[in-house]
Amino acid sequence: MEFNAVEETKTKLVFELKGETHTFCNLLKKSLQEVNGVETVSYKIDHPLIGIPTFLIETKGIDPRKAIKEALKSMKSQAQDFAKEVKSL
Numbered sequence: 001m002e003f004n005a006v007e008e009t010k011t012k013l014v015f016e017l018k019g020e021t022h023t024f025c026n027l028l029k030k031s032l033q034e035v036n037g038v039e040t041v042s043y044k045i046d047h048p049l050i051g052i053p054t055f056l057i058e059t060k061g062i063d064p065r066k067a068i069k070e071a072l073k074s075m076k077s078q079a080q081d082f083a084k085e086v087k088s089l
Contacts, residue, residue, distance in 0.1 A: 001017055001018070001019050001024075002016075002017070002018035002019055003015060004016040004018065006054070008064070010063070011058060011059050011060065012056075012057070012058050012059075012064065013055075013056075013064035013065065013068075014055065014056050014057075015054070015055050015057075016052045016053065016054050016055075017052070017053045017055065018052050020053050021045075021053075022045065022053075025043050025045070025053045025055075027075060028043075028055075028071060028072075028075070029041055029043055029055075031071035031072070031074050031075050032057060032067060032068070032071045034071070034074065035062070035067045035070045035071055035074075036061075036062070037059050037061045037062030037067060038057060038058075038059050038062070039058045039059055039060050040056065040057070041055070041056070041057050041058075042055070042056050043055040043056070
């Protein structure tokens with residue numbers, strides 16, 4: 001995965017995630033929606049085979065990069081919980 005910031009202000013971040021698909025992007029979008037202070041989050045992939053996911057995050061009261069870090073921490077915690085459940089089967 002390659003992170004590339006395209007546009008950045010104190011309340012807005014547009015970035016690309018080269019090497020990712022809808023699978024990861026949907027999870028990241030959902031996690032970002034749950035972070036307090038995130039007003040808008042969306043992404044698009046222009047071409048299904050060769051497109052690069054482009055995200056838009058707009059926030060209020062939180063730095064967009066901090067919001068991403070919080071979302072990723074939540075995703076990591078969920079993955080660890082899932083792994084524990086699978087091991088218990």
